[in-house]
Amino acid sequence: MAAIQSLLVALVVVNLAYLAVTRLKTLTRITALQGVLLAATPLAIAGPHGHGLILSLAVLAIKGIGFPWLVARTLSRLEVNPVVEPYFGFNMSLLAGVGGLLFSLWLESRLPFPPGLFPPLLFPAALTSIFSGLTLVVARRKALTQVIGYLAAENGIFLLGVPLAAQGSVWLELSVLLDVFVAVFVMGIALHHINKTFESIDVGRFCSLRD
Template sequence: MESALQSCLFMLMLNNLLMLGTTRLMWLIRLTAFQGILLAGMLLSLEHALLAGAVLLIKGALLPSLLWRTRKRLHSHQRMKPRLHVAVGVLAGMGGLVLSLWLEARLVNLPALFPPQLLPTALTTLFCGLILVVGRTTALSQVIGYLMAENGIFLLGMPLMTAGTMWFELALLLDVFVAVFVMGIAINHIGNTFESIDVGRFRSLRD
């Protein structure tokens, strides 16, 4: 089980950098789905089968399908023009990874709570999600960044999951699902009203 957890953490690290490096919304949604599958695999390796199934259903299937349908309805372009250069975003993500690894080495009592590499992976996922939010110009890609950041927070709470706290995590998953569902509807209405969902165009507004 420990080797399976470490493999999932390593693939999640690579997935984070790939999400920062892609400029195609289609691949960004696919990588989001893969991230949900990896989270479910980690929970399964920690013997949280019920929560793993919920994560696989919500984060690995329902949310990506909602994002996919929204993309098709908006007729969004395949390539996105990021506000932050792709190379700069990837380098920032790698810098967050290095900082997280340094922080893990500095915390003495950490091994008693977190399995190896879990804390740096969680912090890097959270940081990469924030980079997507501030570095991309379309509302749909920023929603994906929000989901990515929430996955990092979810990873931070993973070692604290016991029989009593599991239901809190399930409630949190449902809250996230409802929030993204509402954001998807909002983005759909924006797309039906305006020609573009590029948030950078708000700077061209005049009184």
């Protein structure tokens, strides 16, 4: 119980850290950290045996090591300015993050979950993860931050699925599949094309594509 609470609080802090960070490199490290923390959650909930162990190892491999490595590789290849460029300020984003946490805590008290389904704070932690991921997508300029934002949001969805994993839910497989999709498609192909076409990965320039 204590371990899972510590993990969840750490996850919430990581979600805020996404919004406060100014360097792309730090952002990838935070993604890795979130992956490692996520990998630890099945162990903390179900104990170190059976499905939990396998799931945990898989998550560690994919989310804790694989994706961050891919992102870091892309980052070094793209040779872009290593600074996160915000549309609106870091302190405002943080304020929005805290607001998101408040909202999700409130939402949890309103939603009729079966008692005992989620450990305390798991749902808010997952929801804030989704919120801060989407905030990264909305409020940051670079395509790379958008990819990381999608990853963070997807991590939140995965976190929601962890307590259900014991029942062998399809949620989990779907979300892992979605991961692969995001990773392969967006990372490998899209970013390079964007960089080639626009000589930048600033998504603000996409507006020149409209009719």
